Structure formats: structure tokens, C-alpha cells
Amino acid sequence: MIKIRDYLKSIRFSLGYAFEFVPKQTLIIAIMFVITATLPYGSSYVLGKLVSAIVAGVKNIEYQNIWYLLALYSLINIAPTIIGNIRLYVIRHWRLKMRSETEYAVYKRREEIDIATYEDPKFQDLNQRAFRNGVGPLSDLAFGQFNLLFDVSRITIGTALAVHFNPLVYVVVVITAIPGFIIDTKFATKSWSIWSKDSPGQRRVADLREHIVWRSFLIETKLFQSGQKLLTWMKKIVDDFNIVQLKTEKSRVFQTSIGDILAFVGFTTGLFLVVKQVIDGQGQVGSIIYMLGVLSTVQSSITSLLTNISSQYEDHLISKDIMEVIKTPAVIIQPKNPKILNLSSAPEIIMENVSFKYPNSGEWILRNINLTFKAGDNIGLVGNNGAGKTTLVKLLCRIYDPTEGRILINGIDMREVLTKEWWSYLAVMLQDYATYDFVTKEAIGIGRPDRSINLTRVIESARTSEAHAFIEEWEEKYDQQLGVEFGGKEPSKGQKQKLSIAKVLYRDGLVMILDEPTASVDAESEAKIFDSIENLPEGKTAILISHDFSTISACDKIFVLEEGKLIEEGSHKELMRNKNVYAGLYNLQAARFKK
Numbered sequence: 001m002i003k004i005r006d007y008l009k010s011i012r013f014s015l016g017y018a019f020e021f022v023p024k025q026t027l028i029i030a031i032m033f034v035i036t037a038t039l040p041y042g043s044s045y046v047l048g049k050l051v052s053a054i055v056a057g058v059k060n061i062e063y064q065n066i067w068y069l070l071a072l073y074s075l076i077n078i079a080p081t082i083i084g085n086i087r088l089y090v091i092r093h094w095r096l097k098m099r100s101e102t103e104y105a106v107y108k109r110r111e112e113i114d115i116a117t118y119e120d121p122k123f124q125d126l127n128q129r130a131f132r133n134g135v136g137p138l139s140d141l142a143f144g145q146f147n148l149l150f151d152v153s154r155i156t157i158g159t160a161l162a163v164h165f166n167p168l169v170y171v172v173v174v175i176t177a178i179p180g181f182i183i184d185t186k187f188a189t190k191s192w193s194i195w196s197k198d199s200p201g202q203r204r205v206a207d208l209r210e211h212i213v214w215r216s217f218l219i220e221t222k223l224f225q226s227g228q229k230l231l232t233w234m235k236k237i238v239d240d241f242n243i244v245q246l247k248t249e250k251s252r253v254f255q256t257s258i259g260d261i262l263a264f265v266g267f268t269t270g271l272f273l274v275v276k277q278v279i280d281g282q283g284q285v286g287s288i289i290y291m292l293g294v295l296s297t298v299q300s301s302i303t304s305l306l307t308n309i310s311s312q313y314e315d316h317l318i319s320k321d322i323m324e325v326i327k328t329p330a331v332i333i334q335p336k337n338p339k340i341l342n343l344s345s346a347p348e349i350i351m352e353n354v355s356f357k358y359p360n361s362g363e364w365i366l367r368n369i370n371l372t373f374k375a376g377d378n379i380g381l382v383g384n385n386g387a388g389k390t391t392l393v394k395l396l397c398r399i400y401d402p403t404e405g406r407i408l409i410n411g412i413d414m415r416e417v418l419t420k421e422w423w424s425y426l427a428v429m430l431q432d433y434a435t436y437d438f439v440t441k442e443a444i445g446i447g448r449p450d451r452s453i454n455l456t457r458v459i460e461s462a463r464t465s466e467a468h469a470f471i472e473e474w475e476e477k478y479d480q481q482l483g484v485e486f487g488g489k490e491p492s493k494g495q496k497q498k499l500s501i502a503k504v505l506y507r508d509g510l511v512m513i514l515d516e517p518t519a520s521v522d523a524e525s526e527a528k529i530f531d532s533i534e535n536l537p538e539g540k541t542a543i544l545i546s547h548d549f550s551t552i553s554a555c556d557k558i559f560v561l562e563e564g565k566l567i568e569e570g571s572h573k574e575l576m577r578n579k580n581v582y583a584g585l586y587n588l589q590a591a592r593f594k595k
């Protein structure tokens with residue numbers, strides 16, 4: 001059953017947006033709905049009066065006595081059409097603005113959700129459920145309140161009129177309409193829980209779809225000839241879902257029909273009671289028409305109120321989910337009284353006894369790491385796949401907090417500094433970096449989104465990352481649109497990496513972190529890029545991760561990770577002298593070249 005409190009909370013949430021973004025229109029629409037709600041009663045009343053007047057003077061009718069009733073009747077009946085036309089415009093305006101503003105507000109908040117939150121499969125389910133129809137359900141739910149206002153106004157006025165005439169009639173008509181409501185609500189809940197339970201299934205379908213609709217995945221789907229297998233899998237999930245859904249729909253048809261019949265019987269009984277009252281001499285003939293109008297309006301409004309509430313049920317549940325996503329608590333807690341670093345050159349970074357587990361795994365990924373990154377050093381980080389290099393970088397960037405231990409920046413615990421401030425000093429390129437299908441200079445300039453683009457610096461960064469040469473060959477050069485989807489150039493994988501490095505260089509952070517930035521870059525460019533990075537101006541720290549020991553060997557200090565532990569550190573020379581893991585790996589790579 002509907003949890004009334006939750007339902008009211010969602011309504012308050014969605015109406016909150018309506019009153020924030022479109023307050024004037026919301027009020028106007030509400031008033032129009034209330035006015036339209038009163039009209040059918042006026043119409044029935046006047047029609048009843050008209051009939052009574054005609055019946056009273058059936059042989060000798062005085063037209064001057066009824067013409068004004070006729071005029072009034074026409075006026076009342078044309079009013080909804082006129083108001084309706086104006087309302088249509090206001091509603092369109094309301095919907096457009098409400099939708100775009102809500103979308104903006106919701107996405108703004110989503111952007112703030114911590115990466116760590118996304119690791120939680122429960123959050124993934126919630127996120128998938130909440131946004132499968134975008135943010136539409138929020139404005140639909142808010143709009144639904146106009147319909148409820150309309151129904152409630154009709155019911156209130158109708159109740160007053162009907163009870164005044166004959167309370168028993170009213171009770172009979174209302175009570176018989178209730179089972180239909182309960183049935184409707186039951187089914188709305190049921191089909192929702194089918195969907196909700198099936199959420200991982202729905203997510204799987206979305207995931208499988210990507211292998212068919214995503215250009216880069218589709219290539220592999222074709223060459224592996226795996227399309228049929230993926231499609232069959234997708235179809236099975238959807239078919240299974242449909243079977244359960246259809247079963248529910250079948251019993252829904254049956255039960256709602258029973259509800260409708262009951263309401264009809266109630267209405268007929270009510271009508272009979274009215275007719276009897278008139279025949280018994282307690283009312284004019286016109287009262288039958290009047291009450292017929294009142295009762296049918298009340299009953300249709302009750303049915304419509306119930307249908308409207310149950311049709312809002314799904315919007316309510318989705319809005320509740322959206323609200324939950326939006327109110328997801330932060331994992332990375334910002335300090336209440338932040339310490340200010342106010343850096344103008346790279347800081348010293350110390351990891352003190354740092355251990356780390358991913359939120360949903362029991363396994364230690366980093367264990368008791370103690371290290372110091374001296375300000376201004378070029379630091380190399382090496383280790384086999386899965387050793388924990390990227391994880392260490394994520395801790396440095398405070399994407400996650402250490403499970404144990406702490407990270408100090410110039411002696412201050414990173415958790416006492418606002419991430420906003422710390423991130424402003426970083427220029428990071430992770431292994432899964434993002435690419436932008438913008439105009440080239442914008443795709444590089446996004447590195448410093450807070451300033452307008454400085455083309456000289458864009459070009460300078462592109463030169464350092466070895467991107468300048470191929471950009472120059474493009475017809476539009478730095479104004480070249482990127483991405484075939486946007487009718488632009490599609491850079492090669494290595495070119496994409498060079499563009500991305502340019503973006504990181506353009507950011508000009510005090511601490512630059514590059515996690516295997518040149519995996520697809522040709523050897524010649526790679527050497528040049530690393531040369532430039534290793535000669536960064538004073539006061540900047542560079543942290544490089546690479547499997548290529550020749551590039552790493554030029555770093556001031558190298559750290560070697562193995563299965564989450566720091567096993568060696570020192571300059572290339574020191575490490576070679578130690579003849580340990582680093583020296584072994586280095587010699588292994590060198591030997592392969594000598595073959």
C-alpha cells in the first residue's frame with residue numbers, strides 16, 4: 001500500500017521545484033483548475049431550474065422567464081472551452097520551464113555525488129530505477145497535483161450540494177466507488193515491484209545494448225560475431241519480465257471491471273433514491289436533473305481522484321528514488337572548519353601508514369604504505385597490473401579516503417582541506433580519461449574551465465604533448481570539430497592521448513599525475529613528451545605511472561608497488577644498485593631490446 005508519508009514527501013519535493021522555478025504559472029494553473037471544477041454544478045443547477053420552469057408552466061410558458069436561464073446555461077458551458085485554451089498555453093509554458101530547470105538542478109546535484117557511491121551496486125540499482133525516464137516523473141508528479149486539486153474541489157462542492165439534498169444518496173454513491181480505488185492502487189504497487197525486483201536485469205539489458213549501439217563496442221561485436229548471443233540474452237531477460245508483467249495485467253482487467261460494476265450499481269441506486277424523493281413530493285422535477293449532474297460529477301471525480309492518485313503512484317515512486325539519489329550522503333566528507341592550503345608551489349605529500357579497501361570488497365588493495373613525495377620531484381610509480389598504482393593515485397586525489405592511515409599535504413591531513421581547493425592544484429590524467437567531442441581548442445581548454453581560452457597556451461600545451469603537428473595538418477586547425485558523431489575529425493587512439501595530455505598540461509596544476517598516459521603513443525613522441533614533463537618548471541610535482549622503464553628511469557624518485565605494498569624506493573641508480581625487483585624488471589625489458 002501507499003505509504004502516505006512517503007507519498008506526501010515526494011509531492012512536497014516535486015512541488016518544491018514547481019514553486020521554485022515556475023511559481024506564477026503554478027498559481028495561475030491552480031486557480032484555473034478550481035474555477036473549471038465549479039462549472040458543471042452551475043450547469044446542472046441552471047438546467048434543473050430550466051426544466052422545473054418549463055414543467056411548471058407547461059401550458060403557458062413565459063419566455064421572458066426562461067431566456068436568462070438559457071443564456072446562463074450557454075455561458076457556463078462555453079467557459080471551460082475558453083479557459084481551457086488559455087490554460088493550454090500556461091500549462092505548456094509551465095511544463096517546458098519546469099522540465100528544463102528541474103533537469104538542470106538534478107544534474108547539478110548528480111555531478112556532486114562521490115565516485116565511491118557509484119561502486120555500490122545498491123546505488124547503481126537506485127540510479128537506474130530513478131532516471132530511466134529522465135527527470136520527467138518529477139514534473140509529472142507536480143502537475144498531477146493540479147488534477148488532484150481539480151478533483152478535490154469538485155468532490156468538496158459536490159458533497160456539500162448532495163448532502164444538503166439527501167445524505168443517504170451521497171453515502172451510497174461514494175462507498176461503492178472505493179473498491180475500484182483499492183484495486184487500482186494494488187496493481188500500481190504490483191507492477192512497480194516487478195520492475196524494481198528486476199532492476200539488475202534491466203541494468204544487464206542496458207549493458208548488453210551498449211555492445212550494439214556503441215560504435216567502439218559494435219566493432220568487436222561484429223568481428224567476434226557475438227551479436228546474436230547478446231541479442232538472445234537481452235531478449236530472454238525482457239521476455240521473462242513481460243511474462244510476469246502480463247500475468248498481472250490480466251488479473252488487473254478482471255478486478256477493475258468488478259470495481260466499475262459496483263460503482264455503477266451504487267450510482268443507479270443513488271439515482272433511484274433521488275427519483276423517489278421527487279415522486280414523494282420533496283423536490284421539483286428539475287432536481288432530478290440537477291442531482292443527476294451533481295452525483296455523476298461527484299462520482300466521476302472520485303473515480304478520477306482515485307485513478308489520478310494511483311496513476312501518480314509510479315511517478316511518486318520514481319520521484320522518491322530521484323529524491324534518494326539527490327540526497328545521497330557524501331562519502332567524502334568535507335571538513336566543517338577547513339584548513340586552507342593556499343599553495344603557490346607544489347606541496348610535500350606524505351602517506352602515513354595508508355591502507356585501503358574498496359567500499360564493497362573485503363580485500364586490502366593497499367597495505368601500510370609509508371612514503372613521501374617531495375615537492376617539485378618527478379616521481380615514477382611502477383608495479384605489475386593490479387599492484388595498486390591507480391588506486392594509490394585515487395587516494396592522492398581524494399576520490400576515496402584511506403581505510404586506515406592518513407595523507408598529509410604540507411603537514412595537513414587531506415581530510416581537513418576542502419576537495420574543491422585540493423583539486424584546484426591537481427592536473428590528473430587517469431587511465432580511463434575522458435575525451436571531448438568539442439572544437440579542438442575547447443577540448444584542450446576544458447582543462448581550465450574557469451578561464452576563457454588562451455590560444456597561445458593551448459598551442460604551447462599541444463606542442464609539449466606532440467599534438468600540435470597533427471592539429472596543424474587539419475584544415476580548421478585548432479577550430480577543428482572533433483568526433484565523427486558531430487561531423488568532425490576522429491583522432492586516432494594515440495592522438496586522443498596526446499590531446500588529453502595537452503589538456504592536462506593546459507590545466508597547469510601544481511601536482512601533475514599521469515597514469516599510463518602514453519600507452520598508445522608512438523615511441524618517438526613518447527620519449528619527447530616525457531622529456532618535456534620531466535623538465536617541468538620548478539615548483540611542480542609530476543607523478544608518472546608507466547610500464548615503460550626507460551621513461552620511468554629518468555624520474556628523480558621511483559616507487560615500486562607489489563600486491564598493494566611498497567617494496568622499493570629510490571632513484572634509478574640506487575634501485576639498479578640494489579639489484580632487487582626494479583632492477584630485475586628493468587633488465588628484463590632491456591634484454592628484450594637486445595635480442
Ligand SMILES: Nc1ncnc2c1ncn2[C@@H]1O[C@H](COP(=O)(O)OP(=O)(O)OP(=O)(O)O)[C@@H](O)[C@H]1O
Pocket residue numbers: 119358361365383384385386387388389390391392431
Ligand atoms: N572500483 C574497484 N572496486 C573494487 N576493486 C577494485 C576497484 N578498482 C580496482 N580494484 C582492484 O584493486 C586492485 C588494484 O587495482 P589498480 O587499478 O590500483 O591496479 P594498477 O596497479 O593500477 O594496475 P594496472 O597496471 O593494470 O593499471 C586490483 O586487484 C583491482 O581488482
Ligand SMILES: [Mg+2]
Pocket residue numbers: 389390391431515
Ligand atoms: Mg592502473
